[in-house]
Amino acid sequence: EVQLVESGGGWVQPGGSLRLSCEGSGFTFRSYDMTWVRRAPGKGLEWIAYISGSGEFVYYAESVTGRFTITRVNARDSLFLQMNSLRVGDTALYYCARGASGSHYMDVWGKGTTVTVSS
Amino acid sequence: SYVLTQPPSVSVAPGQTARITCGGDNIGSKSVHWYQQKPGQAPVLVIYDDGDRPSGIPERFSGSSSGNTATLTISRVEAGDEADYSCQVWDSSSDHPGVFGGGTRLTVL
Numbered sequence: 645e646v647q648l649v650e651s652g653g654g655w656v657q658p659g660g661s662l663r664l665s666c667e668g669s670g671f672t673f674r675s676y677d678m679t680w681v682r683r684a685p686g687k688g689l690e691w692i693a694y695i696s697g698s699g700e701f702v703y704y705a706e707s708v709t710g711r712f713t714i715t716r717v718n719a720r721d722s723l724f725l726q727m728n729s730l731r732v733g734d735t736a737l738y739y740c741a742r743g744a745s746g747s748h749y750m751d752v753w754g755k756g757t758t759v760t761v762s763s
Numbered sequence: 764s765y766v767l768t769q770p771p772s773v774s775v776a777p778g779q780t781a782r783i784t785c786g787g788d789n790i791g792s793k794s795v796h797w798y799q800q801k802p803g804q805a806p807v808l809v810i811y812d813d814g815d816r817p818s819g820i821p822e823r824f825s826g827s828s829s830g831n832t833a834t835l836t837i838s839r840v841e842a843g844d845e846a847d848y849s850c851q852v853w854d855s856s857s858d859h860p861g862v863f864g865g866g867t868r869l870t871v872l
Contacts, residue, residue, distance in 0.1 A: 679861065681806075681863075683800075688847070688849055688863060688864070688865045688866030689798070689800070689806065689849045689851075689863045689866065690863060691851070691861030691862060691863055692861075694860070694861055703858070703859065703860055703861065704859065705859050705861065706764060706859045709859070739805060739806070741806075744811070747794045747796070747811060747812050747853070748794075748853035748860075748861070749794070749796035749808060749811040749812070749851065750796075750798075750806075750808060750851075751808050751811070751817060753805040753806050753807070754805065755805050756805060
C-alpha cells in the first residue's frame with residue numbers, strides 16, 4: 645500500500661523552530677517529487693514547498709521563503725521540513741504529498757501533522 | 764504571483780449538477796488539478812491535467828479548462844460529495860510556482 649506518514653508537529657512559541665518528517669512506503673520514493681502543503685484553521689490549502697526526486701530542485705511559497713527548508717533523504721524514504729522563525733500565522737495542519745513530475749499534481753497525501761504556534 | 768479565484772460556496776440539490784469554477788489569467792494554457800477534502804480527512808485528487816480522473820474516482824466527476832476559467836463538474840450529486848474543493852496549478856514562470864485556489868465549499872441541500 646502506498647502511504648505517507650508525517651510526524652514532528654507540536655506546539656512552539658513564536659520565533660521557535662520545528663522539524664517535520666514524512667516517511668514514504670509502498671513506492672520508489674526517489675522517483676517522485678514531494679511537496680508540503682498546509683491548511684490553517686478556517687482557510688484553504690496552501691502550497692508551501694517542493695523538492696524534486698533527486699533533491700536538485702527546490703521551490704518555496706513566498707510566505708515561507710527564508711524561514712523554511714525542504715530536504716529529503718532518499719536512502720531513508722524520508723522528506724523533511726525545517727521550520728524556523730515560526731509565526732502565529734504558521735499554525736496549520738501540515739501535509740506531505742507525492743507529486744507527479746511534469747504536471748506537478750499531488751496524487752498521494754499523508755494524514756497530516758499539526759503545528760501550533762502560540763505564546 | 765499567479766492567483767486562482769474560486770467562489771467560496773456552491774449549493775446544489777441531490778441528483779443535480781454542481782459546477783465549481785476556478786479563475787486565473789489564461790488558465791487554459793496551464794494544467795489544472797482539483798482536490799476534494801472532507802472534514803477531518805486528507806485531500807484527495809479528483810481531476811488532474813484539466814480533465815483526467817485518477818483510478819477510483821467516479822465518472823460523475825469531470826473537468827474542463829479554457830480561456831480564463833477552469834471548471835469542475837460533478838453530475839448526479841450525492842450527499843457524500845459534500846466537501847471543500849480546491850483547484851491547483853503550477854506556474855513555471857514564477858519563483859513560487861505552486862498555487863492553490865481559495866477553495867469552494869460544496870453543500871448538498
